[in-house]
Amino acid sequence: MGSALDAVVVGGGIVGLATARALLLDRPGSAVVVLEKESAPALHQSGRNSGVIHSGIYYPPGSLKARLCAAGRRSIETYARDHGIPVEITGKLIVATRIEEIDRLDALAERGRAHGLTVRPMSPAEAAEVEPHIGCVAALHVAETGVVDFPAVCAQLARDVVELGGEVRTSCRVTAVATVPGGQRVTTTSGELRTRRLVNCGGLQSDLLAAAAGANVSGRIIPFRGEYRELVPAARPLVRGLIYPVPDPRFPFLGVHLTRGVDGGVHAGPNAVLALAREGYRWIDVDIGETVDTLRSPAFRHLARRHLRDGIGEVVRSLSERRFLAELQRLVPELRAEDLQPAPAGVRAQAVLDDGTLVDDFLLVSGPGALHVLNAPSPAATASLEIGAEIAGRLTTP
Ligand SMILES: Cc1cc2nc3c(=O)[nH]c(=O)nc-3n(C[C@H](O)[C@H](O)[C@H](O)COP(=O)(O)OP(=O)(O)OC[C@H]3O[C@@H](n4cnc5c(N)ncnc54)[C@H](O)[C@@H]3O)c2cc1C
Numbered sequence: 001m002g003s004a005l006d007a008v009v010v011g012g013g014i015v016g017l018a019t020a021r022a023l024l025l026d027r028p029g030s031a032v033v034v035l036e037k038e039s040a041p042a043l044h045q046s047g048r049n050s051g052v053i054h055s056g057i058y059y060p061p062g063s064l065k066a067r068l069c070a071a072g073r074r075s076i077e078t079y080a081r082d083h084g085i086p087v088e089i090t091g092k093l094i095v096a097t098r099i100e101e102i103d104r105l106d107a108l109a110e111r112g113r114a115h116g117l118t119v120r121p122m123s124p125a126e127a128a129e130v131e132p133h134i135g136c137v138a139a140l141h142v143a144e145t146g147v148v149d150f151p152a153v154c155a156q157l158a159r160d161v162v163e164l165g166g167e168v169r170t171s172c173r174v175t176a177v178a179t180v181p182g183g184q185r186v187t188t189t190s191g192e193l194r195t196r197r198l199v200n201c202g203g204l205q206s207d208l209l210a211a212a213a214g215a216n217v218s219g220r221i222i223p224f225r226g227e228y229r230e231l232v233p234a235a236r237p238l239v240r241g242l243i244y245p246v247p248d249p250r251f252p253f254l255g256v257h258l259t260r261g262v263d264g265g266v267h268a269g270p271n272a273v274l275a276l277a278r279e280g281y282r283w284i285d286v287d288i289g290e291t292v293d294t295l296r297s298p299a300f301r302h303l304a305r306r307h308l309r310d311g312i313g314e315v316v317r318s319l320s321e322r323r324f325l326a327e328l329q330r331l332v333p334e335l336r337a338e339d340l341q342p343a344p345a346g347v348r349a350q351a352v353l354d355d356g357t358l359v360d361d362f363l364l365v366s367g368p369g370a371l372h373v374l375n376a377p378s379p380a381a382t383a384s385l386e387i388g389a390e391i392a393g394r395l396t397t398p
Pocket of ligand 1: 011036
């Protein structure tokens with residue numbers, strides 16, 4: 001088995017890669033290996049998202065999300081610029097399309113100011129100067145939002161890890177973890193490793209990995225698919241930048257939005273439907289065992305009881321092009337069915353407690369000789385470099 005490594009990071013998504021890089025920067029020369037089950041890094045959440053650098057406006061002051069997103073949006077922008085990765089700070093518009101949303105928009109403006117963001121409430125006429133095709137009763141412009149090529153960030157992080165003396169091992173699935181004297185024994189599909197520390201950045205699989213490693217896990221990951229459409233090239237001029245609805249405060253998801261990416265393409269979505277497999281990117285991707293497991297879990301049953309109507313609404317929106325379009329037309333009334341074409345979906349790893357509470361903040365949990373990232377949904381890509389630094393700090397502080 002060889003001598004023990006200093007750290008094994010499970011998961012080659014943006015959080016795992018940023019963590020490995022931070023560990024190597026903190027302790028130059030240490031032996032750090034990232035284990036990724038897929039044939040390349042970033043094939044799950046980190047490569048299937050909206051590509052938005054979030055400002056942090058939504059997150060409660062004092063939360064990990066607020067702190068790490070505020071620092072993370074700056075560090076990811078600098079990192080991208082330093083490495084020639086496409087990035088642009090475009091600003092975004094949050095639009096109220098109903099009078100009853102205006103109070104929530106005002107509360108967001110307040111929160112934005114408390115976070116030191118450059119927010120500007122706008123009348124419909126002012127908002128139309130930013131986005132000529134929107135329909136709204138009021139809007140809020142947030143200057144510090146942007147877009148970046150997250151897969152390119154991940155590829156660069158993986159190169160950094162190797163340049164700093166670490167290793168990224170792909171096609172290597174962790175199948176078991178056991179505590180042994182001096183650390184952990186990690187069993188993988190390509191052999192066993194010994195490590196002094198283990199960091200679990202397994203995203204959609206993180207709760208299973210944590211349980212396998214003997215951590216005390218309450219709740220579980222519930223996979224919520226986010227489906228997208230793309231605007232056909234002829235319809236792209238309808239959207240200049242980023243157009244978001246006012247979020248529903250009951251959910252950690254931001255609602256179907258329109259985002260012009262670094263490549264000039266415009267994405268529409270994502271919705272949020274229960275995925276029928278942890279990595280279920282289409283309705284036909286069904287894993288009976290995983291689905292039964294989810295449906296039987298107290299977390300899901302309590303969640304379903306609270307949000308049955310909303311859940312059904314999302315399913316209808318998923319199955320009906322017309323309903324999906326109607327949601328987008330609230331933001332840009334001129335959009336037509338022929339303006340949309342299919343685009344790949346993503347699946348969010350959302351932690352839900354046994355009582356049905358959706359975990360809002362990032363959740364980092366220590367277990368024996370290990371640290372488990374048990375909730376790293378949006379804006380974890382934005383905040384990734386800071387999450388990595390936070391984890392490295394927690395691991396190196398005795
Ligand atoms: C639809 C959608 C839109 C989003 N939009 C944004 C956005 O605009 N901005 C933003 O900041 N964030 C966004 N996010 C959130 C962001 O993408 C995630 O927070 C982030 O990518 C999480 O990274 P991760 O490394 O934790 O997870 P992942 O990228 O999912 O990586 C986990 C990795 O662990 C590997 N793994 C799992 N189990 C094992 C095992 N047993 N052995 C080895 N490897 C294993 C997986 O293969 C995977 O590669 C979005 C997410 C989704 C799904």
